[in-house]
Amino acid sequence: MQHMASTRSSSDGALPVVDLAPFFSTAEDAAAARARATEAVREACMGTGFFRIVNHGVPRELMARVLELSAAFFALPDEEKAKVRPAEGSSSTPLPAGYLRPPADSPDKNEYLLVFNPELVLNLYLAEPAGFRDAIEECYAKLTNLGLLIQEILNECMGLLPGFLADYNDDRNFDFLSLIRYFPATSAEDTNGVSAHKDNTLITFVLQDDVGGLEILGSDGFVPVEPVEGTIITNIGDIVQVLSNKKFKSPTHRVVRKPGAHRHSLAFFVNLHGDRWVEPLPQFAGNVGEAPRYRGFKYGEYMQLRLRNTTHPPSRPEDAVGITHYEI
Numbered sequence: 648m649q650h651m652a653s654t655r656s657s658s659d660g661a662l663p664v665v666d667l668a669p670f671f672s673t674a675e676d677a678a679a680a681r682a683r684a685t686e687a688v689r690e691a692c693m694g695t696g697f698f699r700i701v702n703h704g705v706p707r708e709l710m711a712r713v714l715e716l717s718a719a720f721f722a723l724p725d726e727e728k729a730k731v732r733p734a735e736g737s738s739s740t741p742l743p744a745g746y747l748r749p750p751a752d753s754p755d756k757n758e759y760l761l762v763f764n765p766e767l768v769l770n771l772y773l774a775e776p777a778g779f780r781d782a783i784e785e786c787y788a789k790l791t792n793l794g795l796l797i798q799e800i801l802n803e804c805m806g807l808l809p810g811f812l813a814d815y816n817d818d819r820n821f822d823f824l825s826l827i828r829y830f831p832a833t834s835a836e837d838t839n840g841v842s843a844h845k846d847n848t849l850i851t852f853v854l855q856d857d858v859g860g861l862e863i864l865g866s867d868g869f870v871p872v873e874p875v876e877g878t879i880i881t882n883i884g885d886i887v888q889v890l891s892n893k894k895f896k897s898p899t900h901r902v903v904r905k906p907g908a909h910r911h912s913l914a915f916f917v918n919l920h921g922d923r924w925v926e927p928l929p930q931f932a933g934n935v936g937e938a939p940r941y942r943g944f945k946y947g948e949y950m951q952l953r954l955r956n957t958t959h960p961p962s963r964p965e966d967a968v969g970i971t972h973y974e975i
Contacts, residue, residue: 668702689804696898731771794917840902848884850917864899892931921947
């Protein structure tokens with residue numbers, strides 16, 4: 648079987664497509680197909696930082712069901728959703744689990760439900776819609792496994808010793824899932840769903856409905872990433888950019904709201920434990936005669952700086968703290 652490992656340019660919004668089927672196969676030609684897929688991921692990470700994955704092990708029916716149930720949850724009256732708002736200071740995680748909205752003065756116009764590792768017993772659910780919790784937790788488990796696979800592929804792409812990233816990022820308690828509803832645009836000037844940003848993650852997965860709205864910053868400006876049923880949009884985050892000393896790119900992206908329609912999406916963030924130290928790896932800096940482009944930092948410190956962008960949004964979006972804070 649010939650497996651896809653397309654590396655089309657995303658300057659027109661078309662992402663490289665990576666077929667993960669070889670990683671679940673024991674066929675004789677699977678090793679060669681895995682090598683092609685790994686090379687496609689490497690090229691994507693050194694290019695735009697975004698790619699689209701297929702045959703990823705997350706059932707299409709489950710993806711659709713989670714988005715449908717998410718839409719049903721957000722359609723509930725505000726007073727019902729408020730019942731799963733987190734109590735002030737109630738969470739031991741960097742962000743509180745539960746239903747939230749950005750502050751009124753935020754340029755981001757959305758609402759979201761944050762879900763952490765179910766084993767932490769932090770998550771808040773309503774009884775309705777029926778089956779919501781089960782679907783979320785099933786999807787969470789599938790995306791956790793997918794994150795470990797992509798992390799293993801990244802380890803190979805970066806030329807690291809086998810198992811390096813698995814050992815470095817061996818705690819799943821800082822990962823989280825966000826179900827998001829974006830409100831319809833009210834005018835041509837009021838279209839911001841999420842301001843342009845880079846992810847402060849290792850890896851991000853995105854499922855989106857057919858409304859669309861995700862846009863990637865390319866060489867000629869922002870371009871839309873069109874929804875394709877059954878695929879998962881994947882990007883690397885700031886942590887990979889720092890570890891690789893900027894060889895791999897954490898991409899800038901945003902969400903634009905459309906008139907007359909809510910947009911529903913799911914984002915899953917593969918993160919480090921907050922105590923992990925992050926700095927350019929010697930393989931990408933001193934060992935190859937290059938100066939480090941970032942000073943080292945604790946991941947939890949960076950998460951808190953980024954969280955403040957959300958809880959206390961700056962008056963100018965360009966003043967939001969990003970990974971440039973640590974640039975040398």
